[in-house]
Amino acid sequence: MRPFPVFAAAVRTEAAIAAVLGAIVLVTSFLVAVVPPLLTSHYDAAIRDTMGTTPATGRDVTLTGQLIDRRAPQAPIRTQAGLRAATDKVYSATPGALRGVTEPIEYDVSSRPATLGKGAGAAAASPDRVQQLMISWDPGVAGRVRYVNGRPPRNPAPDAHGLPVIEVGLASGTSAAMRIPTGAELPLALGNQPAVVRVTGQYAPAAAKDRYWVTRPGLTGPIVQEATITSPTTYIATGALDAAGYQAVYDRTDATLNYTWRLPVAPGRFTASKARPVAAAVTELGVTAGNLNVVGAQGLTGYDLAGMQLQTTSGLGELLSGFLGQLRTAQTIVYLVLAGLFAVAFGVLALACRLLTERLRTPLATTRARGASPTQLWLGVSAAVFLVALPAAAAGYGVAVALAPGTASLPGVVAVFAVAVLLPAALAVWTHRRPGRNERQELAGRRATPRQIVLEALAVVLASAGVVALRTRGLSTRAPGEGADPLLAMVPVLLGFAVGMLTLRGYPYPLRLIGRLTARRRTAVPFLGVARAARQGLVATLPVLVLLIAMVVAGFANVVDGGLRRAQDMSAWLTVGADARIEGLSFSAATGDRIRRVRGVRDVLPARVVDSSTLSSPSRSLTVTLVAVDLAAYRRLVADTPLKIPEPPGGSGVPALMSPGLAERIGPGPLQAGSGNTPEVTIRTGGTAESFPGTTGDFVVIPLRALGPGADPTTYFVRGTRLDAAQLRRAVGGDVVVTTYAAVHDRLTAAPMATLVRAAFGYGTLVVAGYAALAVLLMLVIGAGTRAQVVSYLRALGFSRRQSRRLAITELGPVLLCAAVAGWVVGILLPHLVGSAIDLRPYTGGLSVTGYSPDPLTTAALAAGLIAFGGIAIAVDTMISTRRRLGTELRREAQR
Amino acid sequence: MTWETDDLVELERQATRSTPVFGADAHIMCDNLVRIYQTEGVEVVALQGLDLLIERGEMVAIVGASGSGKSTLLNILSGLDVPTAGTARVAGADLLTMTGRERLHFRRELVGFVWQQATRNLLPYLTAAQNVALPMRFSGRKARERRDRTALLLELMGVEHCADRLPSEMSGGEQQRTAIAVAVANSPEIILADEPTGELDSATSAEVFAALREANRELAVTAVIVTHDPRVAEQVDRTIGIRDGRTSSEVVRRTLRDEHGHERVVAQEYAVLDRAGRLQLPRAFTTELGMRDRVRLELEPDHIGVWPDQKNEQADG
Numbered sequence A: 001m002r003p004f005p006v007f008a009a010a011v012r013t014e015a016a017i018a019a020v021l022g023a024i025v026l027v028t029s030f031l032v033a034v035v036p037p038l039l040t041s042h043y044d045a046a047i048r049d050t051m052g053t054t055p056a057t058g059r060d061v062t063l064t065g066q067l068i069d070r071r072a073p074q075a076p077i078r079t080q081a082g083l084r085a086a087t088d089k090v091y092s093a094t095p096g097a098l099r100g101v102t103e104p105i106e107y108d109v110s111s112r113p114a115t116l117g118k119g120a121g122a123a124a125a126s127p128d129r130v131q132q133l134m135i136s137w138d139p140g141v142a143g144r145v146r147y148v149n150g151r152p153p154r155n156p157a158p159d160a161h162g163l164p165v166i167e168v169g170l171a172s173g174t175s176a177a178m179r180i181p182t183g184a185e186l187p188l189a190l191g192n193q194p195a196v197v198r199v200t201g202q203y204a205p206a207a208a209k210d211r212y213w214v215t216r217p218g219l220t221g222p223i224v225q226e227a228t229i230t231s232p233t234t235y236i237a238t239g240a241l242d243a244a245g246y247q248a249v250y251d252r253t254d255a256t257l258n259y260t261w262r263l264p265v266a267p268g269r270f271t272a273s274k275a276r277p278v279a280a281a282v283t284e285l286g287v288t289a290g291n292l293n294v295v296g297a298q299g300l301t302g303y304d305l306a307g308m309q310l311q312t313t314s315g316l317g318e319l320l321s322g323f324l325g326q327l328r329t330a331q332t333i334v335y336l337v338l339a340g341l342f343a344v345a346f347g348v349l350a351l352a353c354r355l356l357t358e359r360l361r362t363p364l365a366t367t368r369a370r371g372a373s374p375t376q377l378w379l380g381v382s383a384a385v386f387l388v389a390l391p392a393a394a395a396g397y398g399v400a401v402a403l404a405p406g407t408a409s410l411p412g413v414v415a416v417f418a419v420a421v422l423l424p425a426a427l428a429v430w431t432h433r434r435p436g437r438n439e440r441q442e443l444a445g446r447r448a449t450p451r452q453i454v455l456e457a458l459a460v461v462l463a464s465a466g467v468v469a470l471r472t473r474g475l476s477t478r479a480p481g482e483g484a485d486p487l488l489a490m491v492p493v494l495l496g497f498a499v500g501m502l503t504l505r506g507y508p509y510p511l512r513l514i515g516r517l518t519a520r521r522r523t524a525v526p527f528l529g530v531a532r533a534a535r536q537g538l539v540a541t542l543p544v545l546v547l548l549i550a551m552v553v554a555g556f557a558n559v560v561d562g563g564l565r566r567a568q569d570m571s572a573w574l575t576v577g578a579d580a581r582i583e584g585l586s587f588s589a590a591t592g593d594r595i596r597r598v599r600g601v602r603d604v605l606p607a608r609v610v611d612s613s614t615l616s617s618p619s620r621s622l623t624v625t626l627v628a629v630d631l632a633a634y635r636r637l638v639a640d641t642p643l644k645i646p647e648p649p650g651g652s653g654v655p656a657l658m659s660p661g662l663a664e665r666i667g668p669g670p671l672q673a674g675s676g677n678t679p680e681v682t683i684r685t686g687g688t689a690e691s692f693p694g695t696t697g698d699f700v701v702i703p704l705r706a707l708g709p710g711a712d713p714t715t716y717f718v719r720g721t722r723l724d725a726a727q728l729r730r731a732v733g734g735d736v737v738v739t740t741y742a743a744v745h746d747r748l749t750a751a752p753m754a755t756l757v758r759a760a761f762g763y764g765t766l767v768v769a770g771y772a773a774l775a776v777l778l779m780l781v782i783g784a785g786t787r788a789q790v791v792s793y794l795r796a797l798g799f800s801r802r803q804s805r806r807l808a809i810t811e812l813g814p815v816l817l818c819a820a821v822a823g824w825v826v827g828i829l830l831p832h833l834v835g836s837a838i839d840l841r842p843y844t845g846g847l848s849v850t851g852y853s854p855d856p857l858t859t860a861a862l863a864a865g866l867i868a869f870g871g872i873a874i875a876v877d878t879m880i881s882t883r884r885r886l887g888t889e890l891r892r893e894a895q896r
Numbered sequence B: 001m002t003w004e005t006d007d008l009v010e011l012e013r014q015a016t017r018s019t020p021v022f023g024a025d026a027h028i029m030c031d032n033l034v035r036i037y038q039t040e041g042v043e044v045v046a047l048q049g050l051d052l053l054i055e056r057g058e059m060v061a062i063v064g065a066s067g068s069g070k071s072t073l074l075n076i077l078s079g080l081d082v083p084t085a086g087t088a089r090v091a092g093a094d095l096l097t098m099t100g101r102e103r104l105h106f107r108r109e110l111v112g113f114v115w116q117q118a119t120r121n122l123l124p125y126l127t128a129a130q131n132v133a134l135p136m137r138f139s140g141r142k143a144r145e146r147r148d149r150t151a152l153l154l155e156l157m158g159v160e161h162c163a164d165r166l167p168s169e170m171s172g173g174e175q176q177r178t179a180i181a182v183a184v185a186n187s188p189e190i191i192l193a194d195e196p197t198g199e200l201d202s203a204t205s206a207e208v209f210a211a212l213r214e215a216n217r218e219l220a221v222t223a224v225i226v227t228h229d230p231r232v233a234e235q236v237d238r239t240i241g242i243r244d245g246r247t248s249s250e251v252v253r254r255t256l257r258d259e260h261g262h263e264r265v266v267a268q269e270y271a272v273l274d275r276a277g278r279l280q281l282p283r284a285f286t287t288e289l290g291m292r293d294r295v296r297l298e299l300e301p302d303h304i305g306v307w308p309d310q311k312n313e314q315a316d317g
Helices: A004-013 A015-053 A080-093 A172-178 A211-215 A243-252 A272-290 A316-359 A361-369 A374-403 A411-431 A438-443 A450-473 A491-506 A508-519 A525-534 A537-576 A591-596 A631-637 A662-666 A725-732 A741-750 A752-796 A801-833 A856-883 A886-895 B002-016 B070-077 B100-110 B128-138 B143-156 B172-183 B202-218 B230-235 B283-288 B310-316
Strands: A061-067 A106-111 A129-137 A145-150 A157-160 A163-171 A185-190 A193-205 A223-225 A233-240 A257-263 A311-313 A580-583 A601-616 A621-629 A655-658 A671-675 A678-688 A699-702 A715-720 A737-740 B028-039 B042-054 B059-064 B085-090 B111-114 B190-194 B222-226 B238-243 B246-257 B263-271 B295-299 B304-308
Touching: A004 A015, A004 A361, A004 A374, A004 B128, A015 A272, A015 A316, A015 A374, A015 A411, A015 A752, A061 A272, A080 A106, A080 A243, A080 A257, A080 A272, A129 A185, A129 A243, A145 A163, A163 A172, A163 A185, A163 A243, A172 A193, A172 A233, A193 A233, A272 A311, A272 A316, A316 A361, A316 A374, A316 A411, A316 A491, A316 A537, A316 A752, A361 A374, A361 A411, A374 A411, A450 A491, A450 A801, A491 A508, A491 A537, A491 A801, A508 A525, A525 A801, A537 A737, A537 A741, A537 A752, A537 A801, A537 A856, A580 A725, A591 A601, A591 A715, A591 A725, A601 A631, A601 A662, A601 A678, A621 A631, A621 A662, A621 A671, A631 A715, A662 A678, A678 A699, A725 A737, A737 A741, A741 A752, A752 A801, A752 A856, A801 A856, B028 B070, B042 B070, B042 B085, B042 B246, B059 B070, B059 B202, B059 B230, B070 B085, B070 B190, B070 B222, B100 B111, B111 B172, B128 B143, B128 B172, B143 B172, B143 B202, B172 B190, B172 B202, B190 B202, B202 B222, B202 B230
Parallel strands: A129 A233, A163 A193, A621 A699, A655 A678, B059 B222, B059 B238, B111 B190, B190 B222
Antiparallel strands: A061 A257, A061 A311, A106 A129, A106 A257, A145 A193, A157 A163, A163 A233, A185 A193, A223 A233, A580 A715, A580 A737, A601 A621, A601 A671, A601 A715, A655 A699, A671 A678, B028 B042, B028 B085, B238 B246, B246 B263, B295 B304
16 A cells, blocks of 8 residues: 555645745755854854953963972972972863863963162163063973073073072063173072072074963063052063073072963863853862962972962953853844744744645545545655655755854754654644545634633733743843753744734724724725635634744844944943043143044044042042033034933032932032042032943043143044044054044944844844745735635626735735734834843943834834735735636636 | 323333334435534534435435535535434444544445546546546555456446546546546445536436446445436436425336336335424425415325315415
């Protein structure tokens, strides 16, 4: 018994529909195969980018310890072998997760910098410049340098004048900058004991661009510490020891030795999934390293002073937690969009399956009536569809593999394939479970069964519960690292489903009301169309749900994307305060004119912004940022930007604008504002502003003129087009910081995760729109047969072609419009409903995204697109139905 | 209180007495069959207590106006529909209590059907031979057996030249004759035909009817034909009329041989008296005599007389 060829032949007769099903399987397989790995690779690229753009010093993990007291003179660490053993010990204490993302461990030992005496080679020292020397043993140096003069150090060297002599090499750059020639013998206090450091030669890095030198600036040139109030400029030279030199220093001096072990981060080895375990590993290393006995002497632990307690320092943890915050948000958003997208994709797939079984209704009914069992129907249909779905799914997967080699995921493709194969068979068996029952049931209006109503009510309840759960605990599961909760990610889809059900249940009623009104009018089209639309009942359920969920996704994406864009924009404006901001210590009056002459500059406004100013009242004093600016002029300057600058407070004296709550905290009484280099002014509270551009924390804004003629501006707010930071810097001259709106905005928007999120919105909307269009087309094709019969019947009664076209519009328009509007509204409300679950602050520089509102332009464009698409669809439908001959259609109807 | 006891005893005796079951040996038996459909909340009673007996090997036509319940009856008899109430037994199978598996067996092995439209009878993408072999495929017959029987049936129906043609390449008559071959493919006991000649001209319709007659005689199949075609109705043994979901009349044809040896077909029309004693008077009779609302009955030694109600007559007069 092989009933299969019968079904294969049946599917072959519907080749066009089978091809549509195949195409949907292909596209959906491709999407499910390529999207998840593509996202993973984007996340991975993002973390590598984050790591790669962070300087090595900000991301490497270093463990440092000091050996002060040599109570263990014979400690193994004094030898090279001991040092290597200690290194091994540190490395073995490093958690595997961290080892996985770092290069092999490196170490060095250095003494504390000691000031060079007035002896030989200290010629450059002067009252405003201190020269210091430290000596360092770094096993990687010897192989990476070549001596340009002199020779490498050869320790141990014989004593001179009864003092231990330590030989070192110096970088040629250091020698030049600090005027320490080869052969210089520098008396130096190493610990409490004087010693002589002999410079035996000068070296230069063999490869200056070697990544190795980035973390060892002292070994290629002097370290310069700028002068402060308490100390003059300090130049620190680093003398490079040879291997024996380290032991010589250990044995012959009592220099305090700093041991450093460094785990250089290899950005290329990071993946997003490693972020959390690595962050945990960094914390873990901090704890375990503190208890490590690296000195090697018996009886010593990390807590013994004589030993050495390792401190772990690294920017890696913070870097990772920042990344994880961004990742969490990105995943949340992507999950929500993807859940909607895949729901829509599977809906369309189901729709295509239904179309196929609908088209095969008569032959399947005949086969069933002629004695095919449900099992035979099931096997036959699934085997026939198998022939279509297998190549399609394989092709989809193949394209995915070709585009993303090695990462395309198979399970999703299998799921798509399974749905495509099993669903038509299931539908066929269900439709023809009782042979011969079909026609009468078609006549009968389908009423919702109690089971249907219960299912729909369940969907509504589930959706509501999901929203509540999402609001209270966010999308992520409580367990860290578990990622998003798939059930909660489905909430928007569930919500769309529930609203869809309510819409489908609800819309016929107002429609019937309209039907009653139109019944009284003379034209027949609205009456007939509305009557048919209201009676379509649940026939159009699936396409309507697909369209609705697609609109939910589109609306949600649009609103959140708009909110994010506006927040990024606002954040950039708040950070800069104008198109550009120039900051320096103090500017002369002519600076403003010089800035004005720069190309593109339209307007310039001076201000004096002093961080760490003091605001004091009789009762207390607080640190604030003092902004002295002509507020009215500033308002005019930024009038066309999103910045909302309050009106200048009026009244006598110096009215000041303060940050929220500052006035209450500072208390009553006369207020003084000022700082060391800014004259004190007596101010009074004039008003409150939520924020002021360029400030963080508390601020006080006063008129610039209140500071008197002596107060020079420190800041210029510049408006203009295409401002070039370098040109502005050159125009002002000196040590200034130029921040442009464009640069800040670019930094926010070009962050890998931010672009990913926006791409998810963009592409998600596009794909979903494509699927929704397909769903509507399929809906038209499914209904085309019945509609054509009705139209041909009406045309036999004297209906014109034009009227039949209008009938299609009035029949399909209401349900599609209802679905589209309901979906859009749910999409727009969704961010408000699940708001707390989506934290966009990582992408806006910390600014909360508020006021999710639809972008009127996009809404209008979307509405226009929908109307245009609806028009095209209905035109196509009318074309199909009017192309059929009236006689054929009537005959076909008679045959039913 | 003795009379009560007597009554009970009498009842008990009646209950235990074995009476011949209604239509016990009939090939098709319907007793008080009811089928109700619901359309947009409105109930449509398609069959309202229909009784029907058809003997093995009979060829019966069922006639009636549109909506009288003919097709509903046929769908029930073919196992494609289930009655709302009553009893229906076809070829020994109880149509109300059959399980799904039994129903499948019933459709595969016991009944075959022919519909009015060729599209419902034949799969458009299979040749005539493949269509005939299809039911045998479903019931798991061997390929050789299928081939032989297909050839036999196509020949019997006179469409062996169509074996390799698709339905679209055949005439309407050929399609219907092929459909009859499909219907009898699994050697069913009963063939049910719903307006099999409805779409055909008279010449072709005669061919198709001849094919049905052939199947009835040669394959010993009981044939039930729903038809509007008086020519078909005139050629069967018995024509059963259905009105408002009930059997209303029967025309029985007998072949009589006169003294000269000439055969003559005599058709006698009967009204059906159902088991509850209901009788439908032909509308023509009641209209002629102005019978309305109620009639007067009188029992005579060998018949029952039916007279119009006097009052009605006077009022009308």
